[in-house]
Amino acid sequence: xxxxxDLDIHHTAYLGPDGEPLQALPESLSAPESLVALYRDxxxxxxFDTRAIALQRTGRLGTYASLLGQExxxxxxxxxMRAEDVLLPSFREHAVQLKRGVQAEEIYRYWGGDERGxxxxxxxxxxxxxxxxxxxxxxxxxxxxxxxxxGEPRVAVCVMGDGATSKGDFYEGLNAxxxxxxxxxxxxxxxxxxxxxPRREQTAAETLAQKAIxxxxxxxxxxxxxxxxxxxxxxxxxxxxxxxxPALVECLTYRLGxxxxxxDASRYREDAEVSAAWQRDPVARLRLYxxxxxxxxxxxxxALLAECEQAIERAVEAYLExxxxxxxxxxxxxxxxxxxxxxxxxxxxxxxxxx
Numbered sequence: 380x381x382x383x384x385d386l387d388i389h390h391t392a393y394l395g396p397d398g399e400p401l402q403a404l405p406e407s408l409s410a411p412e413s414l415v416a417l418y419r420d421x422x423x424x425x426x427f428d429t430r431a432i433a434l435q436r437t438g439r440l441g442t443y444a445s446l447l448g449q450e451x452x453x454x455x456x457x458x459x460m461r462a463e464d465v466l467l468p469s470f471r472e473h474a475v476q477l478k479r480g481v482q483a484e485e486i487y488r489y490w491g492g493d494e495r496g497x498x499x500x501x502x503x504x505x506x507x508x509x510x511x512x513x514x515x516x517x518x519x520x521x522x523x524x525x526x527x528x529x530g531e532p533r534v535a536v537c538v539m540g541d542g543a544t545s546k547g548d549f550y551e552g553l554n555a556x557x558x559x560x561x562x563x564x565x566x567x568x569x570x571x572x573x574x575x576x577p578r579r580e581q582t583a584a585e586t587l588a589q590k591a592i593x594x595x596x597x598x599x600x601x602x603x604x605x606x607x608x609x610x611x612x613x614x615x616x617x618x619x620x621x622x623x624x625p626a627l628v629e630c631l632t633y634r635l636g637x638x639x640x641x642x643d644a645s646r647y648r649e650d651a652e653v654s655a656a657w658q659r660d661p662v663a664r665l666r667l668y669x670x671x672x673x674x675x676x677x678x679x680x681x682a683l684l685a686e687c688e689q690a691i692e693r694a695v696e697a698y699l700e701x702x703x704x705x706x707x708x709x710x711x712x713x714x715x716x717x718x719x720x721x722x723x724x725x726x727x728x729x730x731x732x733x734x
Contacts, residue, residue, distance in 0.1 A: 397667060422684065446472075454474050467519045485497075561625050562623065605661070
């Protein structure tokens with residue numbers, strides 16, 4: 380019997396959980412200074428995340444989605460992207476945003492309920508956080524189509540969780556990217572849990588990467604706890620997309636924390652599962668490699684932690700010192716001329732004051 384289609388999903392990993400190399404590292408990512416820079420970005424992202432949770436617990440930040448355990452995905456994707464590419468993030472992509480040049484205080488500001496946090500000082504054309512699961516996939520296809528029509532060598536990079544791959548928006552966006560051969564890369568962070576739904580209960584597919592095959596684009600899987608592998612594979616996918624061949628990269632990782640700060644993951648998963656996942660910690664993995672292969676030591680670690688903590692403290696201070704927007708801004712940018720009912724509401728709210 381002839382085969383109608385070839386289902387071949389490649390999996391890439393360079394560093395094992397113990398920090399030992401599984402194969403020779405890519406030349407572009409093998410220099411000690413390059414690896415230290417990646418490690419610094421992951422440490423910064425984790426400390427940023429820890430502080431965000433502390434701010435939320437003390438009533439100074441809104442509901443927040445932790446990135447704990449997914450640092451290698453964000454840093455790897457951010458490292459691979461060019462400045463002119465456009466990121467379309469889901470709600471757990473703080474590490475990618477930080478790597479792209481979004482300021483820590485801007486991300487704190489957004490999660491504190493201030494939309495001015497999405498007016499990035501750095502990557503102006505990157506999209507704001509998409510809370511709707513998978514809803515930014517068709518938007519990413521639209522951005523990629525614009526790049527293609529303009530003849531610009533740029534790529535739309537859409538990052539999402541595993542749960543998004545069970546949504547119709549995901550398939551629609553991917554299908555458009557495939558049929559039009561758009562400069563589009565979809566990165567699926569498979570952290571094994573869509574809120575309280577385990578991956579095994581949301582899809583019967585053996586891998587999430589193979590979902591790309593249905594729309595005629597390449598799907599590849601990578602160890603999402605290995606920042607070297609993520610950076611290398613996503614980098615290759617971006618080069619491919621620039622040549623008009625869209626791609627999907629599935630990053631296997633684990634959500635070590637709760638879904639958000641209003642979730643309690645202990646209600647639906649076993650402590651033993653989480654403990655086992657900690658043995659694959661992406662930050663510890665690269666630290667072990669650097670210690671064994673590049674002379675990383677306690678003094679350098681302490682200096683890095685102090686540097687990152689000071690930078691985060693400055694960001695927190697800047698966030699907390701940001702004056703709130705005038706209450707009248709609730710009505711700004713809705714209409715060129717406010718309809719009478721809204722104008723009346725605005726007047727009542729402000730007591731006749733236009734400020």
